[in-house]
Amino acid sequence: MTKPFIQISGLSKRFPGANGGEPLTVFESANFSIEKGEFVCIIGHSGCGKSTIMNILAGLDTPTDGGVIMGGKEISGPSLDRGVVFQNYSLLPWLSALKNVTFGVRARHPDWSRAQVLEHSQKYLEMVGLTGGAEHRKPAQLSGGMRQRVSIARAFAIRPELLLLDEPFGALDALTRGTIQDELTRIWSGSEQTVFMITHDVDEAILLADRILLMTNGPFARVAESVVIDIPRPRERAEIIHQPAYYKIRNHLVEFLARRSKQLSGVRDHGGEPPVTVRPGADDPDEQERRPASRPQLVSVAS
Numbered sequence: 112m113t114k115p116f117i118q119i120s121g122l123s124k125r126f127p128g129a130n131g132g133e134p135l136t137v138f139e140s141a142n143f144s145i146e147k148g149e150f151v152c153i154i155g156h157s158g159c160g161k162s163t164i165m166n167i168l169a170g171l172d173t174p175t176d177g178g179v180i181m182g183g184k185e186i187s188g189p190s191l192d193r194g195v196v197f198q199n200y201s202l203l204p205w206l207s208a209l210k211n212v213t214f215g216v217r218a219r220h221p222d223w224s225r226a227q228v229l230e231h232s233q234k235y236l237e238m239v240g241l242t243g244g245a246e247h248r249k250p251a252q253l254s255g256g257m258r259q260r261v262s263i264a265r266a267f268a269i270r271p272e273l274l275l276l277d278e279p280f281g282a283l284d285a286l287t288r289g290t291i292q293d294e295l296t297r298i299w300s301g302s303e304q305t306v307f308m309i310t311h312d313v314d315e316a317i318l319l320a321d322r323i324l325l326m327t328n329g330p331f332a333r334v335a336e337s338v339v340i341d342i343p344r345p346r347e348r349a350e351i352i353h354q355p356a357y358y359k360i361r362n363h364l365v366e367f368l369a370r371r372s373k374q375l376s377g378v379r380d381h382g383g384e385p386p387v388t389v390r391p392g393a394d395d396p397d398e399q400e401r402r403p404a405s406r407p408q409l410v411s412v413a414s
């Protein structure tokens with residue numbers, strides 16, 4: 112059996128308690144994998160540890176236990192193979208929007224001429240609608256949505272093997288959001304890129320993802336389910352809602368967020384079981400849920 116592109120094994124993160132208080136275990140013994148070229152979204156309530164997982168995948172934070180193997184190598188620091196759109200945009204404040212993008216492109220392609228770097232960077236800024244002078248402004252002179260678009264252009268322009276997106280469209284108006292979602296799908300489907308994206312928007316996740324990982328509430332959060340989105344591509348925003356599978360999947364996600372994310376929370380000693388694979392859109396009920404072969408006894412620490 113071939114190894115997955117990304118293997119997350121026994122991943123735990125504990126933060127020391129504030130003022131000598133109890134440490135906070137955000138998640139424990141997380142085990143899941145991502146295949147090459149997959150588009151995976153992760154959904155869970157605020158504070159469950161989504162950004163922490165992403166920071167570990169980016170190589171910007173280290174796990175307390177466990178590790179991540181990508182393409183056969185352990186992730187041990189940041190790399191241009193992994194492009195990140197941060198939740199808070201994280202642009203270099205002293206550089207213009209354009210230079211924030213060229214900076215990464217130059218590092219990625221040290222053999223390119225200045226003109227090549229500029230042309231490539233401008234193409235991505237145009238893609239996110241930042242033209243007409245806005246590209247020469249510094250982050251402090253841009254709106255939140257514009258900053259987010261620079262951050263998207265910067266990550267996409269280096270064409271990394273793995274795109275890590277932390278609520279990348281949160282600050283965008285509906286129209287811009289739709290346009291950039293379409294661009295993301297176009298870029299991803301025409302490449303070998305793998306995407307791991309955090310979102311709070313279930314409709315966005317169904318539109319974009321091959322698979323949606325569902326996290327329980329923290330502390331001791333875990334990736335409880337892997338929901339397969341078997342709606343054929345290409346998916347059109349206006350069309351997808353007429354697919355019979357769409358509402359089955361949507362209801363499943365909403366029900367998880369409204370009820371089960373809390374009911375399943377606070378579980379320790381889950382034996383590092385991988386998430387249950389669920390296909391809410393499948394016609395055959397037998398196919399809808401596939402549990403791991405052995406399911407260890409769960410011990411709840413919720414009071």
Ligand SMILES: Nc1ncnc2c1ncn2[C@@H]1O[C@H](COP(=O)(O)OP(=O)(O)OP(=O)(O)O)[C@@H](O)[C@H]1O
Nearest residue numbers: 126127135137156157158159160161162163164198
């Ligand atoms: N550097 C840190 N020190 C201490 N605690 C931290 C640190 N970073 C994150 N946490 C805590 O870890 C938990 C998970 O945080 P994280 O940012 O990963 O959540 P999230 O799922 O991304 O939430 P949101 O949806 O609000 O962005 C939170 O309780 C947070 O307070």
Ligand SMILES: [Mg+2]
Nearest residue numbers: 161162163198
């Ligand atoms: Mg977050």
